[in-house]
Amino acid sequence: MRKIIVLILLTILAITAHSQSxxxxxxxxxxxxxxxxxxxxxxxxxxxxxxxxxxxxxxxxxxxxxxxxGGTQIANQAFFKDYGMVLGEQMSTTVFGEVNRLIITPYRHGSGTWVVSSRDIPSAAFLDFSYGVNKGLLTIKHQGNIGIGVADPQNKLEVNGTIRSKEVKIEATGWADFVFAKDYQLPSLEEVEAHIKEHKHLPDVPSETQVKEEGINIGEMQAKLLQKIEELTLYVIEQDKTIKEQSKLINKLQERIGD
Incomplete structure (x- = not known):
């Protein structure tokens, strides 16, 4: 009898649960x-x-x-809200403190983890790649500028460190062959000497202060150095002509003395 009553109650509960929304x-x-x-x-x-x-x-x-x-969170390892996503570690701000949009820690190596994060400031957006305490190893700015060790790159590529390469090709906008044009006014050595005494550097070449403050444009600097080499070549040619003329005069004088 008890078994029948239990079965009836279970049936009622099942029917009630099934019909209940x-x-x-x-x-x-x-x-x-x-x-x-x-x-x-x-x-x-x-x-x-x-x-x-x-x-x-x-x-x-x-x-x-x-x-x-408030978003959707799975345990402490994944959090989704609006257009942002945090995987691996929930953070309220990025490694640089700006508004967080994306943080991914895909792999832990030793005591450090890789972190891919995006950040916004009023004027720009960035995608950062970091590892452990090395914040901002690589940064991509929304205009396409890339910084290596630079949090806010202002140029297409900025590197805070040493670059090693087997070959670098620079497309220069101009070259120094104008020095060999017939109408080029080659400065006299006296003018060059006066400029050096006054400014402590060659004409058309940036000073040490300028280089420290602004850096140099490699293509432009190579053209300026070539200009100086070409000017120096013209000076040497002129001196060679002068030496040859002087040698002729000396020979004539020696012939007269000999006679």
């Missing part, structure tokens, strides 16, 4: 509608919405429509 425990409840949408609500925590929704193309939506406005 909402299950509530104190201030929390779970509901499911005819579309299969599962909603979770907690009145004390002031949260609730469509937690799971079967969608088209055999897709399962989690936190459909962003009903849970």
């Amino acid at each position: 909402r299950l509530q425990v104190e201030n929390s409840y779970l509901s499911i509608n005819l579309h299969g949408d599962i909603s979770l609500h907690n009145l004390d925590r002031k949260s609730g919405g469509r937690a799971l929704v079967p969608y088209g193309n055999n897709t399962l939506l989690i936190n459909a429509g962003n009903d849970f406005t």
Whole structure:
């Protein structure tokens, strides 16, 4: 008899649970509608919405429509909110302190982890690659500027360190062959000497102060150095002509003396 009563009660409970669209425990409840949408609500925590929704193309939506406005978090290792995503470590700000949009720590090596993060400031957006305490190893700015060890690159490529390469090709906008043009006014050596005494550097060549403050344009500097080499070549040619003329005069004088 007891077995029959238990079976009847279980049957009633099963029928009731099957027909029930909402299950509530104190201030929390779970509901499911005819579309299969599962909603979770907690009145004390002031949260609730469509937690799971079967969608088209055999897709399962989690936190459909962003009903849970705080985002979706899986344990402590994954967090999704708005257009941002944090994987591996939840952080409120990036390594540089700006607004966080994306942080990914895909791999831990020893005591450090790789971190890929994006950050925004009012005037620019950046994508940073860091490792452990080495913040901002590589930075890509939204205009396409790339910085290696530079947090806010102002040029297409900025490197804070040594560059080693087997070959570097620079497309110069101009060259120094104008020195050999017939109308080129070659400065006299007296003019060059006066400039050196006054300015302590060659004409058309940046000073030490300029180089320290502004750096140098390699292509432009190579052209200036070539200009000086070509000018020096012209000076040597002129001196060679002078020496040859002087040699002729000396020979003539020696012939007269000999006679």
